[in-house]
Amino acid sequence: MNAPVQPTPPPRATLLSEPAAAAPATSASPLTRWIPPWVSARGWQVAALLPAALFLLTVLSPPLNHDVAAVLNFTERWLAGERLYSDLIDVNPPLIFVLNLPAAALAQVTPLSGVESLLLLLVAFCGLCWWLSARLRSGMGEGPMEAACLSAVIPLAMVLPGYDFGQREVLMGTAAIPYALLAARRMRGLPTGRWLLLGTAVLAALAFALKPHFLGVPLLVELAVLLHRGWRNLGRSLRDPVPWLMAGVWVLYLASIPILFPDYFGHVVPLVWSYYVDLGGLSGFRVFLVEEMGEATVFFVMISTIALVRRFGPAALTLWAATAGAIIAAWVQHKGWSYHVAPTWMLGSVTVAAMVGRWLDGALPAVRARAAAPAVSALLAAAFCLMMVRGGEAPFREITFEDGKGGRLTNWLRTNAYGERLLVLTPDIWPIYPALNYANSQSTLRFMNLWLLQGVNRTCPENGERYRQPWEMSRAEFFVYRTVAEDFARAPPSAVLVTRHVGIPWCGREFDFIEYFNRHPLFAEAFRNYRQEGEIEGYKLFVRNE
Numbered sequence: 001m002n003a004p005v006q007p008t009p010p011p012r013a014t015l016l017s018e019p020a021a022a023a024p025a026t027s028a029s030p031l032t033r034w035i036p037p038w039v040s041a042r043g044w045q046v047a048a049l050l051p052a053a054l055f056l057l058t059v060l061s062p063p064l065n066h067d068v069a070a071v072l073n074f075t076e077r078w079l080a081g082e083r084l085y086s087d088l089i090d091v092n093p094p095l096i097f098v099l100n101l102p103a104a105a106l107a108q109v110t111p112l113s114g115v116e117s118l119l120l121l122l123v124a125f126c127g128l129c130w131w132l133s134a135r136l137r138s139g140m141g142e143g144p145m146e147a148a149c150l151s152a153v154i155p156l157a158m159v160l161p162g163y164d165f166g167q168r169e170v171l172m173g174t175a176a177i178p179y180a181l182l183a184a185r186r187m188r189g190l191p192t193g194r195w196l197l198l199g200t201a202v203l204a205a206l207a208f209a210l211k212p213h214f215l216g217v218p219l220l221v222e223l224a225v226l227l228h229r230g231w232r233n234l235g236r237s238l239r240d241p242v243p244w245l246m247a248g249v250w251v252l253y254l255a256s257i258p259i260l261f262p263d264y265f266g267h268v269v270p271l272v273w274s275y276y277v278d279l280g281g282l283s284g285f286r287v288f289l290v291e292e293m294g295e296a297t298v299f300f301v302m303i304s305t306i307a308l309v310r311r312f313g314p315a316a317l318t319l320w321a322a323t324a325g326a327i328i329a330a331w332v333q334h335k336g337w338s339y340h341v342a343p344t345w346m347l348g349s350v351t352v353a354a355m356v357g358r359w360l361d362g363a364l365p366a367v368r369a370r371a372a373a374p375a376v377s378a379l380l381a382a383a384f385c386l387m388m389v390r391g392g393e394a395p396f397r398e399i400t401f402e403d404g405k406g407g408r409l410t411n412w413l414r415t416n417a418y419g420e421r422l423l424v425l426t427p428d429i430w431p432i433y434p435a436l437n438y439a440n441s442q443s444t445l446r447f448m449n450l451w452l453l454q455g456v457n458r459t460c461p462e463n464g465e466r467y468r469q470p471w472e473m474s475r476a477e478f479f480v481y482r483t484v485a486e487d488f489a490r491a492p493p494s495a496v497l498v499t500r501h502v503g504i505p506w507c508g509r510e511f512d513f514i515e516y517f518n519r520h521p522l523f524a525e526a527f528r529n530y531r532q533e534g535e536i537e538g539y540k541l542f543v544r545n546e
């Protein structure tokens with residue numbers, strides 16, 4: 001006698017399969033009714049990562065950010081034997097140059113250029129922070145919506161700055177993401193592996209040490225952790241190794257500077273304090289009227305308003321605290337430049353992802369949330385992508401680079417000064433950098449640019465002449481005047497690149513760098529051996545006679 005045939009159960013719906021036809025009507029979500037039936041959850045997961053892939057292609061395309069390129073160029077010169085803060089004078093503390101050494105060294109021992117080596121390591125750094133974030137999110141009790149939204153937005157946030165990729169602010173914002181997630185775990189008392197905790201804390205400490213302004217981020221995050229635990233658990237907070245570990249990294253770094261780089265505090269910091277801090281700076285109020293700073297501030301206020309309405313869990317709280325620290329760091333610098341506010345967009349976007357995901361997990365039944373999560377995460381990532389794609393920025397800056405000022409100068413230097421040493425007399429960073437990097441050329445100037453001449457010439461000379469006489473110059477101006485002439489005469493470069501646009505106030509007539517330095521006999525004697533080769537985009541190129 002044959003056994004009765006058992007009915008076949010309907011297939012279960014999963015994140016990787018389409019809902020079964022026999023699924024109950026209650027499993028259909030209003031958020032997914034409009035989705036075509038042929039679109040699978042896997043397809044939405046891929047779509048959620050497409051914005052990150054788009055921005056990854058953007059940051060790998062020319063041009064490299066001008067400040068990032070300038071730091072790389074200085075690091076290459078340092079590795080080649082010039083002394084940092086003596087032969088190479090810059091306002092940046094030494095850590096960013098130390099962190100660029102692997103890229104400069106990689107370029108020396110492989111066929112990769114300096115720019116290619118740096119981009120490779122920057123992408124690897126983002127991959128490391130992405131991996132740390134995934135590990136730290138494990139066991140956090142994320143619902144399907146929160147998990148999907150964070151998985152889509154975290155990798156996007158790391159490349160979202162576009163042209164500013166590689167800036168110190170972007171490095172800080174990238175490392176702050178896993179650090180904030182670690183703080184959320186500490187709030188909840190979840191166990192974290194020793195090496196995972198150690199690696200995340202040290203990486204974040206190094207990133208926050210890049211600028212003193214960045215210390216506001218860990219300060220607010222640790223304050224959030226402390227308040228969440230409550231004063232009754234103060235002993236537990238004092239036994240927490242993370243803040244002590246980070247503080248130890250900062251103390252060691254600060255103590256190492258006068259030992260390893262004695263000229264930084266002795267020579268560079270006084271110049272920065274006297275001439276650089278107020279150069280192009282705005283008042284505390286006016287900085288909020290700058291477009292980039294104003295937009296970021298509105299974004300932060302919107303996030304903060306939502307955060308005040310309801311609680312979204314420890315992850316959203318620590319990410320919001322990090323965003324608050326980022327907007328304060330941007331304001332303190334009184335410039336309002338795009339890379340200053342980049343961490344606000346990065347950390348703010350991840351905060352929004354955590355908030356939206358958490359809210360939808362609570363508002364929808366579990367079945368509906370699970371079914372709609374891939375589509376919602378894709379739409380959220382697309383929204384942030386569109387928010388950051390605006391005129392003049394990524395990816396339009398990259399698309400138009402070859403035909404723009406930077407591309408034309410790069411091609412001109414490749415043709416006329418490829419692989420050569422150049423004396424570059426200009427207050428500009430862009431587009432000199434990355435044009436020098438792409439032309440494999442090295443500047444011979446001790447500074448990245450002539451910002452110091454701008455700083456000491458903000459007012460007209462009291463003698464009524466266009467230039468101060470050497471005996472009337474301040475020590476800072478005479479240092480530039482003397483070292484440029486002496487270095488030029490001692491080892492004449494192959495070419496001299498000079499700008500017409502000096503950015504110095506008009507005092508009867510325009511400030512001319514060649515005329516200014518030609519008053520020094522050593523410079524005048526050496527410059528007689530140069531002839532003008534051409535001019536492009538306001539830059540004149542003089543090449544040495546054979």
